[in-house]
Amino acid sequence: MRKINFKAGLNLIPTAIFALIFGLSFWFFGSDGAWVKLVSATTITKTWLFMNGLKYVLNVGFVTGWLWLLHTRRELSFGATIRIWLTVWLGGMLTLFVAVVLNDQLWSQDFYNMVFLMTRNTWPLLTGTILGSLMQPYVRRWPHDGRFWLALVPLLSLPILAGQDVFGFGAGLSLTAVLVYWLIASDAEETPRLTWRALLWTGIGLLGVLLFAWINTTRSGSLAQATRWxxxxxxxxxxxAAWLAQQLTRLQHKWHLPEPSVSLRLSLLVMLLAMSPGKFVGFTKALLTELFHADQVTGRSWYLPATFVAWLGVLLIAIVAVLIAKMTRVWRNTVNDDRPLDVALTQIATAPKQFLSYLWQQYQRPLMAGTILFATQVASSLLMNQDFKTVENLVNVNNNIFSSTIMTNFPQMLAGTLVLAMAYWVLLGLTNRYWFSLLLVSLSTLTFAVANLLKLADRNEPILPSDLAELKSLPALINMVGTGMFVAMIVVVVVLIGGLIYLDHRSQSAKQPWWQRLLKIAVGAAMIASLGFLHHTGSMGANVLRTLGVEVNATSLKLYAQSNGPVLQFASQLDVTTMAKPAGYSEATMKKLIKKYQKRAKTINRTRDNQLKDLTVVFNLSESxxxxxxxxxxxxxxxxIPTIRALKKETTAGSMLSFGYGGGTANMEYMTLTGMSLGNFDTTLRIPYTQLVTKQKVAPTIGSYFDYDSAIHPYRGGFYNRPAVYKKFDFNKFAYLGSKYTIYDQKRMGQSPYLSDATAYDNALHQINARKGGQFMNLISxxxxxxxxxxxxPDHDYTVSGTGFDASKKASIEHYTQGLAYTDAAVKQFKHEIDQIKKPIIWVFYGDHLAALFNTPNQVDLHATDYFVYANKYAREHGAVKKLTKKTTYVSPNDFPALAAAQGGAKVDPIMALLSDVQTKLPVQxxxxxxxxxxxxxxxxFITQTGQEETYDKLSRSQKRVFRDYQLLQYDITAGKQYALKLDKK
Structure with a gap:
């Protein structure tokens, strides 16, 4: 590490002062400055004179700083230019990190702005500094020629006279402005002294400004024309400013003050100016918001100290960036490179192979680490697909997975690489072994990806944190993956461990200094630890991932794993909150609630004669x-669908508001079975089947009211963890393809790979007829x-026209519509069959979500599917209702248990009584x-019966009481102590 010259570092103080001068100018007189209105008055007052005088002094001081800094050295060398870029880049990344920690409202573009400072024109000051150093050798003598000033003064005057910024000078912080500063100060040794005559002309000019302002005032004109000067x-x-910079240089030489490198001072100044409010991505705004409530700062007496504190924060970051830059290999390798920038660029262009060879020799380890970790992240993400097409993607179906992963999901790949790099840093800091650390992270990630692939093939979901509990049950784990595969995995792991041990003995130490190891361990461990709090407000890990373009909430775990890789998918499930605890939740509160709805149940049951367990209730989820x-x-x-349309007119029917579009089947199924709404859960809990149900001590459903309950799904049964979920639901039977129960009468329509609805209904009839008493059935088509x-x-006879869809999806909608016609025919036959059965049957038919084929701005239209609740002929003859009409135009999936009980004329217990009130008294959640x-x-x-959205605040007092009771019940059953389940049995 190069020794720091602290005496020379004292010369940074003037640089910081000039930056502060600009900061004050910006804060007070910028576009949103505290005093900007005071300099744009329409009459000449003492305040106007003072404020414009102060603004002018600050501008002169700011320009003096630039010119003094630029003409105190000879032309910038290649090494100095690289060091300026490096220091500014490190400062930007460090400041971005601080901004991300303070503020979670940053975007991925902010990150890319910091990575690609020049190509994205993030900081024109840096680009101007680099270009200025490149043009220096060719313009060094221009300021020494008197004609230069004769040309420059009119050039600078033209934008003022025209009233337009024709040269893009801005507020003196643009690329062209920096180039002008370079031109003025390019001759460092012999810049001609500006005599008192020049200053005299400046004074005359200022008097002219006042005269011009006075003339405009007498004519009722604006003073803005005068202040442009x-x-x-x-x-x-x-x-x-040029004269003052000249005098400072003379004093510097006279007092023999040591000069720090120009690259250090230039980079410091560039950072301080570029990171001023409005120029950098919200750092100062975030700092002021956290410390001083920035939205209330303007015009307050403590505005100045707040500004100064913010500036000190930026200054501290800039100085730290400078110190870090001086410790890097890039700095050390360029510190003695005194070649002019143009010469160096020419040599690189004429001998690129030698230059690339030099780069590889110097930086091969970090380059290899980055490449290997990025390849590992991409490979692990690709392994999450079970096809070379994105068949599971509901929006971009059948895209090539390689282009989708590497190009479309490049930000996610970059974020995943960063997480792997943090793990690599921790290992490298602990072991000081380069290859051992790198390969251990890569091989562990790929092994984890293969394990995810096996689970995806079996259950259609990736590995979750809750799955780690299965490691305690080795026989079950072996049974899941297969004995042969399990043995093969053990052999591979043993070989990999042996290889890493051998490599550890053969490889050399990474030769890192102790402070570098500690820094890597600290940074890497902090980032990894923060992944466990992704869903907490202000989480550093969440802020970093969002800034890189990764959304931390997953609506589909499988799709999330494919888009972000298995590591980020696993991390996204570490911090899941089921539901916020309602105020006042306790055992005593739940006792009062159950007692309240025992009374309500008695009222409801006065008009009902049947027992729910004596009915045959079929919940029929009709796919899409x-x-x-x-x-x-x-x-x-x-x-x-003429049959279904007719049925909807004669029985209880309407639209069910799905929480998904193009997907979300398991979520709709969960709500219909449990009566619990996803609208009450925390947004981090997106898929109850995989995140909640198996963790519950007891998971009650409508099937719990029956002596026998079953599920039938004429497809693979492992999706959405259904076998484990139905086991927790205490279902007696789950029939699916590959289960121990037979799927009868397997038929397909056209070229469809899926079994038909007719097959689903044939199996439902088989189950209905298999039992004499009542039962519950969950039928999933x-x-x-x-x-x-x-x-x-191929034989479809439907055509679609009009609007509401993209032309590219016309054929898909026509084939989809033919599928609906097949469903309608199957529904007609099933209705006929159950009407012949001599036992009461309540059939709840609903679509789980719309197919992802349509296009309309109305979100209710995109989420409203069709439903009906039908009582067969025997049920209607024995106390069932033919048609319910109270709040049935729109319903939620969690309303179906209450609707089924009401349709069947079935008595209710306290919990079902509460669900009944939710259905009849609340808008649709x-x-x-x-x-x-x-x-x-x-x-x-909520959604009203007219299809309008409203918030909790719009509920009436009585509706809020019902809703509070509902949330207490849902919290108690899903996240609480389940008092209600115990009390309900008493």
Missing amino acids: LSALSPLTVVP FSDPANIPGLKLNKDP IQNHMPFDKDLY WDKVDNAQDDPTVGTR
């Missing part, structure tokens, strides 16, 4: 079913699942849009 690049500012006619502007040549290929149904750790009502939203 006081700008940073006005001749009236530049001339005295929705009526295309509900999409505004879409027209079909004929009606594909698969026929209308995506993708809707153009050859799905929809998904939550925001969270609060201590209030579950925050972010909740």
